[in-house]
Amino acid sequence: MKRILLLSSAVLLIATLLFVQHLRPKEVSADSFLMDTLVSIKVISSDEPEAKEAIDAALDAMQQLDNQLDRYENSPNNIIYQINQASGKEYISLPDNVLSLIQTALGVSEASQGAFDISVGVLVDLWKKSESEGALPSQSELAQTLSLVDYHAILLGDGNLMLERPGMSLDLGALAKGASADLARDTLLTHGITRGIIDAGGNIVVIGAKDDNTPWKIGIANPNLPGETMGFVEVADTAIVTAGTYQRFYSIQEEQYHHILSPFSGYPAEGLKSVTVLAESSTLADAISTAALVLGPEQGLNLIESYPGAEAILITDQDQVLFSSGAKQYFTLLQEESFYE
Ligand code: ADP
Ligand code: MG
Numbered sequence: 001m002k003r004i005l006l007l008s009s010a011v012l013l014i015a016t017l018l019f020v021q022h023l024r025p026k027e028v029s030a031d032s033f034l035m036d037t038l039v040s041i042k043v044i045s046s047d048e049p050e051a052k053e054a055i056d057a058a059l060d061a062m063q064q065l066d067n068q069l070d071r072y073e074n075s076p077n078n079i080i081y082q083i084n085q086a087s088g089k090e091y092i093s094l095p096d097n098v099l100s101l102i103q104t105a106l107g108v109s110e111a112s113q114g115a116f117d118i119s120v121g122v123l124v125d126l127w128k129k130s131e132s133e134g135a136l137p138s139q140s141e142l143a144q145t146l147s148l149v150d151y152h153a154i155l156l157g158d159g160n161l162m163l164e165r166p167g168m169s170l171d172l173g174a175l176a177k178g179a180s181a182d183l184a185r186d187t188l189l190t191h192g193i194t195r196g197i198i199d200a201g202g203n204i205v206v207i208g209a210k211d212d213n214t215p216w217k218i219g220i221a222n223p224n225l226p227g228e229t230m231g232f233v234e235v236a237d238t239a240i241v242t243a244g245t246y247q248r249f250y251s252i253q254e255e256q257y258h259h260i261l262s263p264f265s266g267y268p269a270e271g272l273k274s275v276t277v278l279a280e281s282s283t284l285a286d287a288i289s290t291a292a293l294v295l296g297p298e299q300g301l302n303l304i305e306s307y308p309g310a311e312a313i314l315i316t317d318q319d320q321v322l323f324s325s326g327a328k329q330y331f332t333l334l335q336e337e338s339f340y341e
Helices: 002-023 048-069 079-085 096-111 121-133 139-146 173-190 282-295 297-305
Strands: 026-034 037-045 154-156 160-163 196-200 203-207 216-222 225-235 238-244 249-252 255-258 272-279 311-316 321-323 331-333
Touching: 026 048, 037 048, 037 173, 048 079, 048 096, 048 173, 079 160, 096 154, 096 173, 096 282, 121 139, 121 249, 173 196, 173 203, 173 238, 173 282, 203 216, 203 282, 216 238, 225 238, 225 272, 238 282, 272 282, 272 297, 282 297, 282 311, 297 311
Parallel strands: none
Antiparallel strands: 026 037, 037 196, 154 160, 196 203, 203 238, 216 225, 225 331, 238 272, 249 255, 272 311, 311 321
16 A cells, blocks of 8 residues: 555656646747848747747748848749839839838938938949959949939838839848848747747847846847957847948958948948947837948937937947947946957
């Protein structure tokens, strides 16, 4: 009798342990290559099948958005490709999600007085051509190209859009990854996920906190040594996006020209090495980080301050660190001489 009792309590104990183990939150993650970059999603959940399903759904949604926005791909759903083909000719009707993205972009163009401009497509193409030909663009090529970069000529009607001048071209690269990370968050939330982290090529969105008492800790790249961090932010339920001059380049005659272009000069923007923005919306954080990088230290900081709820850390070309008014509570800088105020 005693043996049976002992045995059954042992069985009960093991069953309880297995059950508790089953309920313990686990990390479930997946990676994918989308939008020309590595996308990774990690969620913390005690329901592994549900977590996997949520991640798959998020990656699917991101893939569909990529299909809509990649301006080089002639596919039936590619709205940006269709708009560019129809420049100077006709209006194209926009799906709601793309309409809302374009409205966000135009708002940031207004706020930055044209420093941010999604009609930079032709300018991006000019730099790509210069790279492949190994020669800088000429002044006349630049002038001709800049006449086609003008957000005022993005005509937005009732749910449809036309680029006013033939040859104009939209490029949503400056906010596409941000939009994609927002979409992934929304998808995970609808699938019941309450904790997780999405990294769409450096556009990060965190859902909830790491656990009840710990925020997520996200490293910020050192723009002088991009493989290393210069500090970190501690946050919950936030998007963190960095625009940097150290990420993508056009190499021309052994010089590197970074990929964030000034619609005023036609050349890569000067004055800041990186801008890291915290905001609820990753789309907005992506757009205003790029906009601030084009505007430079003083006007860039003013732009960030004009968005309530957005905070930023900016690294100038001289390695000065500038914080927006509420940013310091989230950021910790590592004690490196070049990165101290
Ligand atoms: P990343 O693509 O590295 O995340 P950004 O979000 O800063 O970087 O976006 C840079 C991309 O945005 C460029 O590759 C180009 O497609 C586009 N772009 C470049 N300059 C501008 C600008 N002044 N305004 C809007 N978009 C821009
Ligand atoms: Mg951006």
